Amino acid sequence: MSAEAGHGPRLRDLLAPPARRRLDELTAEISATPSAVATRFPAAARLVARGPVRPGDPSGLLGPTLEDLVRLVLLEALRDALADVPGRLAQEVTALYRFGDSDEKRAVLRALDRLDIGETAHDLLGDALRSNDPRLVAAALGPGGHRHLDQAGWRHGVLKCLFLEVPLAAVHRLAERADPELARMVGGFVVERVAAGRGVPADAWRVLGDHPPTVRALRAELRSPHADRRTAAELALAQRRDV
């Protein structure tokens, strides 16, 4: 599920021999001429392979797609080729992201934990988290976001996932990194939704657990004079038992 799936050997097993050969050619080309990445990175899905890695994740919300993994290999080749040129890797990764379509941007985000590009990674993740594109937001909370986002930015990213209905399974090491401040923010979101008589994503409870202030507020909503709010509170509390 996480970027561990992105290691070269694993991808090679997923590729048919001709695709494997084309990937080797592209990697060799970028190692010899790093600037070739500008046109090879966008063309990589067409030239090598594309599609889901896991049948349960057709659009690559929870983890990398085949083309993400192909592009990761190209970025690792670029990283190694530019190891002696300070700043150059960050510059090219920024350009690949800026001029990338959604698929290319997602691949850059998913590779950020493998690239030592300092502040640049933080900037690209910030751009992704400002978008309303569920696939970019999900990718920004993968291993790259885990490594490069500060705690405040990471919490807002998790909350944005709930807003965009991105499953929290997309968030790398959620349980480990979740803190009381995140629970407070998610609790506020849940209570606000119920007060509007609206549904709550079940995944919210993965962060909340039995967060007492939230549970208390929802129990109070069970006695609301408004039927829609009572119903929303019942449904939300029932979801909590199911998680």
Next chain:
Amino acid sequence: MRIFDPHIHMTSRTTDDYEAMYSAGVRAVVEPAFWLGQPRTNPGSFLDYFDGLVGWERFRAARFGIRHHCALALNPKEANDPRCADVLDVLPRYLAKDGVVAVGEIGFDSMTAAEEEAFARQLDMAVAADLPVLVHTPHRDKAAGTRRTLDLVAASGIAPERVLVDHLNETTVDIVAASGCWMGFSIYPDTKMDEYRMVRILAEHGLDRILVNSAADWGRSDPLKTARTGRAMLDHGFDSDDVDRVLWRNPVEFFGQSGRLLLDDVAPDTGATFAGNSVLRGGGE
């Protein structure tokens, strides 16, 4: 009647147009990058436009059952503004993308030195990106512009069968036919070229290497002119296979040279979003 409109600026059209096009049989289009009416003043304006052509517009078309491809380039008119020229440094990145099926529109507007330089440089880019080329011929001094166009194409070394010379009429069709390039005709609601004159040209020249488009944009134009030309062909006595050849198989053959047409079945649906925005719901958050 299945229709591939090989030159239409959908960015300037509404979802009503997409619906009407779908009911008339349009299933695929190519949208060449061009002037927006209001001049751009910097490369960033082009890049945001290119992003829209490979992203949002492709998504919007798919919502109505139409496959959207694009051709990208610095257009002839704006090649004259030195503030825009740097877009050519970034263009190769965009030419590498999926669904980009040609370099275009390039060519001449006023036949200046700057236009010629951008034209020649982008012909080289097309060869490097292994893409065909869509060339616009000027509205003023069209015959001279078309001859100069064919000279530049010959000098560039690109194969003529990978070049589409567009907006032709009775006075320019013969020299393009002789060059081996493909011949494009834009059918307008006014006098530039109409569907009946188009049928006459087809009757005289045959159907080889001929493409018909609406070139519909933000000006007075009609996105259904391809369908109307098809009906005019049938009225004249062409059969439905002839119509299919001109309105579908010819554009597929020309742009298929890119290896990047996206013609697997697409049906309209109602739930998807692009970057969080849905066309059918009409907007963002």
